Amino acid sequence: MKALVLCGGAGTRLRPITHTSAKQLVPVANKPVLFYGLEAIADAGVRETGIVVGDTEREIRAAVGDGSAFGLDVTYLHQDAPRGLAHAVVIARDFLGDDDFVMYLGDNFIVGGISGVVDDFRRERPDARILLTHVSEPTAFGIAELDADNRVVGLEEKPQEPKSDLALVGVYLFTPGVHEAVRSIEPSRRGELEITDALQWLLDRGFDVRSTTISGYWKDTGNVTDMLEVNRSVLETVAPRVDGSVDEASEIIGRVRIEDGAKVFASRIVGPAVIGAGTVIAHSYIGPFTSIAEDCRIEESEIEYSIVLHRASIVGMRRIEVSLIGHNVEVTPAPRTPSVHRLVLGDHSKVQIPT
Template sequence: MKALVLSGGTGTRLRPLTHSLPKQLIPLAGRPVVAHVLDSVRDLGVRETGIVVTDGGEQIEQALGDGSRSGLSLTYFRQDTPRGFGHALSLARDFLGDDDFVVYRGDTLVTESIADRAAAFAAERPAAGVVVPEAAPDVELVHFFTPAVHEAVAALAADRPGDAVTPAGAAQWLRAHGGDVRTGTYTGYWRRIASAEDVLAAHRTLLDGLAPAMDGDVDAQSRITGHVVIEPGAKVVRSWIEGPAVVSAGALVEESHIGPHATIGRDCSVHGTHVDDSLVLEGATVSPVGRLHGSLIGRFAHVSAAGRDGAPRRSLVVGDHARVEVAE
């Protein structure tokens, strides 16, 4: 079995952050969304994986490489604009050959294993298998297909030229034409990442399962409580890190309160601020703004106070390289 990961969404509801950062690369608990998706693929025993990308695809390829670091073999396919599953399938046709395959969305987090569904599909080989959440059976999370899907997609494309063919539509066509399509339920946590609220909710869930690791430099005047990761090269000075929280490699946290449910990205600098339920991405600087809560701060952004410290909490979504002064 092979895998096809659809990572071509534009993330319009996450702008301005996604003007320069594909939403599939937003880090959750220190790792991109799509990396968590690839964990799910690898859990099925699948190694050969195609990733369909659009704008920002070069950033995804740079972040993931050839997949060898994750125990996978990755092949990339580029769409000029999101064109749906049917077009993605045509790009990956030679790669997929006559193999069965599983389809994941690159922006959908599925935290628990569906290896049992994959094993059942491989043993029984219906034309298609659909995995839906037990609490939301109208949402199709994952699809398994035999090569019969190629006929379905071709027929749908011929019937409705210009319409985007979806995995759900292909499965419905197969069922309507006598194919065996089976549905299995998923009882674990899942989240489709479409908005800032989705990012923060998924981030909280992943941080709640955090395994603590103290590899950075924490001075004697700082306090660490709960499950906290301090990565190598990070420095914590006169601060309270309240888990679950991550302070990434190269970051400096000084005279601040970080957490709960906060990640400070690589090479960030945070001074005199309480950051909770938030993500501060790589290279960003935050200096004293009182409290940031429920915020997404883009890469290399600068957020500072225009007046006195000690302001009430604020929620911000700030794009890459932005400069923001918060009025008191």
């Protein structure tokens, strides 16, 4: 069995962060989202892994390498543009051969991994198996319709009038029969080859498509709100550990991990929280559910329920909450006089300024 991990896409919902960084590499608890998926694939006993990459190929290659750090043997497959999940299967045809495979969306996060569903698929070997979960906004997802016996009878991508609230989670398992399906479908109204259309093609021709409804935690980390929520979920599992230095004037409360080389001076950190290697926290408050990456500087500031990426500097800020702060960002107070705001913002930024 092989794995196909999708790391194409522009990550428009995470802009401006993704103007300069792959969305799959945005960290959760100081580890890229993609790494959690690769670890789950390895834990499921799958080794040969194809990673579909696009414009951010260089970054993904630099972060993942040959896959040996995860116990994987990685092959990179270039996709010239985001043309749909089914198109990723099309371009991976030679790599996949006639093997069964699990397709994993690189920006998805599933607590508990995929070992159980992979074992079930290997044992039962239907033509396809999909993972489903109940969602509050089904128009934003691929949606499955089940009959009274919980058999899959229909699928539709982002329907205007959903027939259920069961969304497809970003993990799919296939036998080689799916290759005929992805070659047979036409682009959708979005101009993409939809995996839901390929699954429907299989259903219409009597193939065995089964589903598993998961009750565990799942998130598509495609926007800031979901990214912060996943960060919160992972931080709740953090084991407290202090490998860096903390002076006597500081207070560490709860599950806080302070990495090697980090320094904390006259500050209060309330967990769950993670402080990255080489980061300096001075005269500051770090609140719960906050991840501070490597080589950051937080001084005379308060920050809570946020993600701060590496080499960012936050100095003299009274309070920051519910924020995603990018690499090498500098955050400082504006001069009191004249009373103006000076902004350098990337495309698609969102800013809230009190008036």
